[in-house]
Amino acid sequence: MAETRPAERSDEDELVIPTSWHAGIMPRRGGVHAAVALDVEASDQVRWILSTTAPRVQAALDDPRSPAPLAAAARAALAGSPTPAGVAILAALTSRVPVQGTACAHAEFADAWTHEHGIVFAAEAACLLACVTVVGGSGDRPPHLGSRPDGDFPADGALEVLPILARMRALMAVATREDHERVVATLAAHRIDEAARVPASFLVPSRTDWVDADCAASAPSWWPLLIRSVSTLDQLTTLADHVGPATLLRDERALRTVVSAVGAASAPVLAAALDDTATDVESHRRIVEAMALLPSDTAFDLLAARAGDRRAWPALSEMMRRFPVRALRRLAAAATDDEAGSIGAGSDGADELLRRHVVTAASVVERVSAELPAASRARVTAARAAVAEANEARRTVAPASALPALLVEPPWRRPRDPATTDVSADPTPMALDVHWADGERQEWAAAPLPVGERRWGQATDWAREVHALRSRRFDPAQEAAFFAQAPRELVASTLARWRFRRRISAGTLRLLVARFGRAVSGQVLGQARRQPDFESGLLLQPFVGTPVAELMADWLSRTAMRPHAVTWLDRHGITAVRALLPAVFGQAGARRSQAERALRVAAAGRVEEVVAMTEDECGGQAAVAVRALLEIGPADELPDRVPDPSPGWLHRGLLPPIRLRGRTDVLPASAVEHVLTMLAMCRFGQTYAGVEAIRDACDPRSLADFGWALLLEWQRCARPPVGDWVLPALAAIGDDETVRRLVPLIRAWPDEGHRRRAVHGLTVLAGIGTDLALMYLHVLAERLRFPEPRPGV
Numbered sequence: 081m082a083e084t085r086p087a088e089r090s091d092e093d094e095l096v097i098p099t100s101w102h103a104g105i106m107p108r109r110g111g112v113h114a115a116v117a118l119d120v121e122a123s124d125q126v127r128w129i130l131s132t133t134a135p136r137v138q139a140a141l142d143d144p145r146s147p148a149p150l151a152a153a154a155r156a157a158l159a160g161s162p163t164p165a166g167v168a169i170l171a172a173l174t175s176r177v178p179v180q181g182t183a184c185a186h187a188e189f190a191d192a193w194t195h196e197h198g199i200v201f202a203a204e205a206a207c208l209l210a211c212v213t214v215v216g217g218s219g220d221r222p223p224h225l226g227s228r229p230d231g232d233f234p235a236d237g238a239l240e241v242l243p244i245l246a247r248m249r250a251l252m253a254v255a256t257r258e259d260h261e262r263v264v265a266t267l268a269a270h271r272i273d274e275a276a277r278v279p280a281s282f283l284v285p286s287r288t289d290w291v292d293a294d295c296a297a298s299a300p301s302w303w304p305l306l307i308r309s310v311s312t313l314d315q316l317t318t319l320a321d322h323v324g325p326a327t328l329l330r331d332e333r334a335l336r337t338v339v340s341a342v343g344a345a346s347a348p349v350l351a352a353a354l355d356d357t358a359t360d361v362e363s364h365r366r367i368v369e370a371m372a373l374l375p376s377d378t379a380f381d382l383l384a385a386r387a388g389d390r391r392a393w394p395a396l397s398e399m400m401r402r403f404p405v406r407a408l409r410r411l412a413a414a415a416t417d418d419e420a421g422s423i424g425a426g427s428d429g430a431d432e433l434l435r436r437h438v439v440t441a442a443s444v445v446e447r448v449s450a451e452l453p454a455a456s457r458a459r460v461t462a463a464r465a466a467v468a469e470a471n472e473a474r475r476t477v478a479p480a481s482a483l484p485a486l487l488v489e490p491p492w493r494r495p496r497d498p499a500t501t502d503v504s505a506d507p508t509p510m511a512l513d514v515h516w517a518d519g520e521r522q523e524w525a526a527a528p529l530p531v532g533e534r535r536w537g538q539a540t541d542w543a544r545e546v547h548a549l550r551s552r553r554f555d556p557a558q559e560a561a562f563f564a565q566a567p568r569e570l571v572a573s574t575l576a577r578w579r580f581r582r583r584i585s586a587g588t589l590r591l592l593v594a595r596f597g598r599a600v601s602g603q604v605l606g607q608a609r610r611q612p613d614f615e616s617g618l619l620l621q622p623f624v625g626t627p628v629a630e631l632m633a634d635w636l637s638r639t640a641m642r643p644h645a646v647t648w649l650d651r652h653g654i655t656a657v658r659a660l661l662p663a664v665f666g667q668a669g670a671r672r673s674q675a676e677r678a679l680r681v682a683a684a685g686r687v688e689e690v691v692a693m694t695e696d697e698c699g700g701q702a703a704v705a706v707r708a709l710l711e712i713g714p715a716d717e718l719p720d721r722v723p724d725p726s727p728g729w730l731h732r733g734l735l736p737p738i739r740l741r742g743r744t745d746v747l748p749a750s751a752v753e754h755v756l757t758m759l760a761m762c763r764f765g766q767t768y769a770g771v772e773a774i775r776d777a778c779d780p781r782s783l784a785d786f787g788w789a790l791l792l793e794w795q796r797c798a799r800p801p802v803g804d805w806v807l808p809a810l811a812a813i814g815d816d817e818t819v820r821r822l823v824p825l826i827r828a829w830p831d832e833g834h835r836r837r838a839v840h841g842l843t844v845l846a847g848i849g850t851d852l853a854l855m856y857l858h859v860l861a862e863r864l865r866f867p868e869p870r871p872g873v
Contacts, residue, residue, distance in 0.1 A: 092403045093375045095343050097336075106246060106308045106337040107253040108285050109260065113340075116250045122191030129186055130158075133174045139222045140173050140214075146225035150212070164205035167193060171205070171244060172212040173223060190247035199255050203263045203283055204270070206248040209241050211275040241279075242304065249283050278302040278309075285309040285341070295319050303327070307334050313345040325353035330363050335370055344376035351382040354392075361391075361833035368395035375403060380410050387433060390825075391832065394798030400437055404444040407437055412456035415463075434463045439733040467733075474737050477748040482740060484777045486758075486770045487751040491715055492722040503705045505698040507661040512601040512625035514593070515652065520622060524594035530587035533561040546570050556581035564591040575599050583607055586615035593619065605631065617644030624652055629659035630671065633678035637719070639764045649682040656682040657690050661697060664706070673720050676709055680717070683710055714769030723760035723805070725753045729797035732756075735789045739779040747778070759790070759809035764843050767812045775813065784815040799837075807840050811847025819845060819853045826860060 097105070097112045107113035130137070141151040150169055157166030171189045193202035213226040252263060264287065267280040271290065278298050281290040282305040291309050295318040298306065303323045310316045316338065320328055329335045329350065338346055350371050353359055359367070371383045372395040383399055386392040400407040414430035438445050438460070449460045480488050529535065536545070548554055549562060549571075559580055563571050575592075576599050584592070584603065592600045601623055608616035609631060617635070620628055621644070632648050635641035649656050660682065663675035683690040687710050695703035726732065737746035738755065747755065761768040775783065787810045794803045810818060826841035845857040 092406050095340075095373065095375055097340050097373070101336045101340070104333045104336045105340050106333060107250040108311075108341065109253045110286070111253070111340060113250070113253065116254045118194060118251060119188070119191040120195050122188040123195055125188045126186070126192040129174050129188070130170065136222055137170065137173045140224045143222070143224035145215075150225045162197065164201055165208050168205045168208040169212050169225065171209055172214050172241075173225075175214070175240060187243040187247040190244050190251060194248075194251055199251060199259050200262050200266050203248055203252060204266050206245050207267055207270055207276050207279045207283060209244055210279040211273060245279060245282055245305070246308075249285075252283060278305050281306070282309045285311060288312065288315075291315055295322075304334075308337050310338060311341045313342060313348070316342055316346055316349050320349050320352060324356060324358060325349050326356035326358035326363065329353045329367060330360070332366055335366055339370045339373065344374040344379055347371060347374050347376060347379035347382055350374075350379075354386065364391055368392050369398075371395060372399035372402065375406075377406065377410055380406055381414070384410065384414070384430070384433065387429070390795060393796040396433075397796045398798075400433075400441070404437070404441045405448050408434075408441065408445060408448055408460065409452060409456065411437060412452055412459045415459040416455040431459075431463065434459065435466055436734060438463045438467050440731050471733075474746055474749075476745045478740050478743065478745040478751075482743070482745070483747070483751055484773045486715060486773045487747065487754050487777070490754045490757065490770070492718055492757065503665060503702050505661075505665040505702040505705075507658075507665060507698050507702075509626040509662045510624065510629070510655075510659040512598055512605070512623060512627060514597045514601070514622045515624050515655065516622055517651075521594050524590050527587065527590060527594075529561065529564060529591065530585055533564075533585070533588060534558045536562070536565050542566055542570055546574070550574060560584040560588045560592065564588055564595065568595060572596065572599070583611070586619060589619060593622070598623075601625070612638070612641050614640075614644075617641055620644070621648055621651065624655050624659060626659045626662055629656055629678070630663050630675065632656075633660065633663065633671075633674035636678050636681065637674065637763075637766070639766065642765050645678070646681060649678055650684075653682055653686060654689055654693055658693060658697065661694065661702075664709075665698065665702065670720050677717055679706070680710060680712070715773070717769065719761060723757060725756040725760065727760075727800075727802050729800045729803055730756075730790075730793055734793060736782065736785050738786050739782040741777060741779050743779075746782075755786075759787075759812070760805045762805050762808040762812050764808045764811065764840070764847070767808070767847075771809075771812045780815055781817070783813045784818050787813045788818055788821060807837075807844055808847070811844040814844065814848045814853075816848075816850055816852045819848060819850065819856055823856050823860070 102112060102114045105111070105113045107116060137154075140146060141154055150165075153163055153166035154169040154173070155166075157163065157170055167189070171186070174186065190202060190206060193205050214223045215226040216223045252260060255263070264284050267276075267284060270276040271280050277290075278294050281287065281294045285291060285308075288311060291306070291311070292315060294302065295306055295310065295315045300322045303319055306315075306319055307328050310319065316328075329338065339350075350367050353367050354364060354371075368383065368386075368391065371379055374380075380399060380403065383392060383396050387396055411430050411434040415434055445460060445464070449457055452460060536542075545562065546566065549559065554562065559578075559582070563575055563578075575596055580603055584607065589600070589604060589607070593604060604616075604619050604623065605627055608620050612635065620631070628648075632645040635645040636649075638645075652659075657679055660675045660679045663671050664679055666672050666675075679690075687707070690710070691703050691707050694706045732749075732752065735752075738752060739746050755774055758768050758770045758774060762771065790806050791810055794800075794806045797803070810822075814822070822841060822844060826838050826845075829835070829838040829841065842857060842860060845853045845860070
């Protein structure tokens with residue numbers, strides 16, 4: 081990982097909103113938001129909506145419970161004499177009538193009103209929309225107009241009208257200054273109506289006096305509009321006191337709108353939301369990421385104070401990278417001030433964070449430390465001394481003569497010259513066939529038809545049914561079950577050229593394979609390619625042929641499917657080798673590399689037989705090449721792309737040294753690079769062979785500590801996908817201390833929304849394989865409950 085360098089801008093007090101946020105920010109005049117343009121075709125859409133909903137809208141207007149003045153205004157709008165109140169009533173009514181199966185407020189009304197009547201008319205209509213009460217409208221109950229007591233507006237009602245109000249606000253954000261002033265004057269006159277006050281503030285959030293008054297005095301149920309209108313800490317704090325910070329900031333668009341409008345001052349309320357027990361896992365992640373954008377000492381201190389919470393690590397690391405000078409200044413001050421000791425309390429306290437920063441931002445520390453107050457400067461000096469002392473231990477490096485050959489000259493540093501490169505051979509691909517094991521076909525044929533499949537009785541007119549099948553008058557979901565039950569002589573010829581329109585269940589497909597053999601090989605192979613899973617791996621076991629062999633070669637590098645591939649290669653042995661030869665002697669690339677690896681697995685224990693068969697099929701030169709291929713050591717089996725030993729998320733200076741077994745000296749930097757490369761080639765169930773040499777050569781405890789540090793760094797950097805090898809690597813080099821450290825994480829991960837990672841944690845325990853690891857594996861597998869993921873996780 082490259083050292084953290086100062087950002088291009090020197091001012092660390094500037095809030096930079098990510099471009100990816102722009103589309104999610106509610107537009108406001110002068111603020112950051114996505115581009116806004118009037119949709120001049122919205123009027124056509126609105127006319128279509130009105131025509132589609134006309135019967136139920138008319139029924140609502142004719143309903144005697146609807147107040148006569150409101151119904152009259154809506155009828156006038158329909159008759160061509162629109163007023164802001166009339167069109168608002170129509171928009172409110174259509175929001176309760178399903179259009180294409182969905183009932184909602186249609187944002188197109190804002191564009192249509194603006195295009196047809198001007199922005200002042202449109203803004204007034206949008207404001208009055210919240211004053212309209214629509215009763216009923218769900219199910220078969222027709223809606224009708226009603227009256228709302230002053231201030232009585234449920235929160236879901238605010239969200240119901242939000243699409244039109246939000247679109248109107250977006251159009252106002254790009255209006256001319258004159259039009260905007262006219263809108264403000266018009267809306268000001270409506271603020272005497274309780275129901276119109278908050279919508280007016282929402283449409284014109286630049287009127288902070290309006291927003292101030294509404295945050296303080298309005299009913300709490302108006303918060304969905306007000307949270308998108310605030311621009312000061314006082315406004316935000318007042319709302320948080322009324323509603324609760326977790327509720328306010330749960331919506332991603334609301335959070336982004338608040339951060340862009342309130343800026344760094346929002347930090348205390350964001351921190352309160354993090355501490356709110358109502359904040360779910362996904363909201364917590366979004367809030368800490370938002371806090372990491374805020375350019376203020378307060379924001380940094382609040383996030384650094386949560387360094388003991390693993391969920392805050394990635395955001396805090398990013399904040400330290402984004403604001404390196406502030407991070408140095410605040411961490412140094414915290415390390416000297418007893419009252420600031422809460423920053424990063426625990427194992428990741430201020431001193432530890434400062435030492436990390438000294439390593440990752442060395443040039444910034446060198447440039448800025450002289451400008452710090454004396455006490456802070458002393459803490460930085462102490463941190464640099466601690467880092468230097470740790471680095472001194474790394475200087476006692478082992479000589480090359482003490483290292484295993486793999487750590488001096490690893491195979492990926494040598495020229496790669498595949499044994500089959502210059503061989504001229506063109507073996508014929510092996511056609512698909514079925515090779516049954518003893519009794520296997522009978523066992524498959526005796527299986528019952530799966531529950532849920534249609535069953536045909538003894539009185540079935542099979543000839544008529546076959547005719548219906550060939551005429552494509554069959555339900556596609558019943559075709560496979562029909563072939564499994566119809567007399568074989570009537571359907572065998574049809575099946576040979578039949579193309580099923582639905583995926584066939586594993587149980588039914590097993591019956592078809594037992595009944596028709598290779599006639600269904602295309603269906604089995606196709607389903608396995610499209611959706612490889614446990615059942616498709618079992619179904620392919622009896623099949624042989626080049627297409628199956630090449631699929632198995634691909635599966636050999638997939639964690640979930642590798643066991644099926646190994647079983648198939650071992651089962652078919654010499655036949656599997658014959659099926660692989662076209663790819664082995666084919667064009668260089670991933671297909672050939674996969675086939676070579678698969679051939680070595682299939683040829684295990686039968687080398688001479690494989691060489692002899694190759695000579696018979698392809699000649700002596702090809703046989704020599706295959707022998708050379710089989711003599712390649714396990715450590716020389718490399719992926720097509722050797723991983724980068726210095727991924728962007730990893731800073732090697734933060735990793736502990738690795739000692740040699742029985743010695744005090746440590747691996748040199750070049751050997752550590754090779755260790756990282758080998759670990760990065762590990763996958764669950766497929767540990768790179770060279771790791772065994774590392775375990776033999778290195779001190780087990782220091783090697784396990786190295787693996788644990790990798791896991792911590794990966795977690796601190798938000799677990800980037802390019803580091804998904806870390807857990808498999810930990811399984812390969814971990815020890816009992818790793819187990820003790822990992823078990824609490826495995827217990828916590830499901831509640832944090834990481835169910836899959838918890839399962840991988842169990843796989844790590846199985847990979848470590850000590851008595852302690854297996855004991856905890858049994859306990860966790862028996863007792864640990866993985867809750868269903870929460871919405872949005």
